[in-house]
Ligand code: KG4
């Protein structure tokens with residue numbers, strides 16, 4: 059059974075083709091990041107227009123990569139939320155057109171369930187229950203994934219998503235967009251112990267907060283620019299200092315996420331943690347999770363980068379069990395920008 063998955067919830071236009079829920083035949087992603095770069099963040103209207111422009115060619119590339127014709131697809135899956143309303147509607151309308159034209163079932167999927175399902179696609183013996191951690195530009199969420207794609211949300215961010223915090227701090231430091239990969243790279247040149255940024259892990263719950271950390275970085279940057287009034291960002295000593303701030307921020311953000319995820323495993327007594335979302339590509343986060351997992355005998359699943367960032371293969375993959383359960387969407391299905399895992 060071949061499912062086509064369409065992902066347009068944010069700034070990536072992704073189309074994947076997956077056979078029997080696991081075998082990825084194609085996974086093509088076109089990003090409109092360069093369009094948003096001058097603004098330092100995703101501009102929703104521009105993201106929606108970019109999806110309109112590239113969807114057809116991304117589909118052609120995916121079909122070519124998989125070596126299959128449109129007529130050989132068995133179902134059309136699409137992200138229906140959460141995400142940017144206009145961006146979601148473009149993907150949904152495209153999916154409906156394909157489903158109608160090909161006379162195939164349409165499946166509307168939850169973006170966060172798709173991120174977590176990426177873990178099941180790479181580790182065939184992985185089965186619920188597991189603790190799920192989604193860390194992306196739009197979401198920071200801990201949940202327990204039960205059988206039949208039922209989710210129990212343990213906690214979410216109260217303010218910024220962790221990827222958003224990376225992007226905002228990168229902008230403050232004069233780095234490029236998206237900021238996560240920039241901070242990840244620059245941190246190699248700095249010391250994670252240089253600045254003791256606050257870690258809001260003290261309270262017992264599972265909710266996250268990154269605003270205190272972000273504000274502390276703002277204060278640090280102001281303090282640093284006062285003490286270096288004539289320094290230009292290109293000068294070597296300044297770059298070293300920026301790298302110290304980047305590495306120290308990254309260490310604090312990773313500490314917050316790791317502490318909550320480990321706490322969720324401990325409290326639920328579940329020994330498997332599945333991580334999804336763009337920030338799961340962060341090398342320090344992966345390293346820390348693997349270290350802690352090994353010492354606590356936890357199984358930690360972090361899919362490879364191309365399945366962590368927004369992509370169509372995870373959408374096709376998560377739709378397969380839905381199709382088997384007969385969870386087909388009507389052609390009147392609408393986007394739900396605030397769709398919440400249940
Ligand atoms: O999952 P994703 O592609 O899109 C959303 O659903 O948001 O995640 C994008 C986010 C951006 O905030 C980006 O800065 C962050 O993931 N990101 C990273 C890294 N790679 C991407 N953050 C930290 N380290 C990375 N290596």
Ligand code: ZN
Pocket residue numbers: 169173194195335336367368
């Ligand atoms: Zn995402």
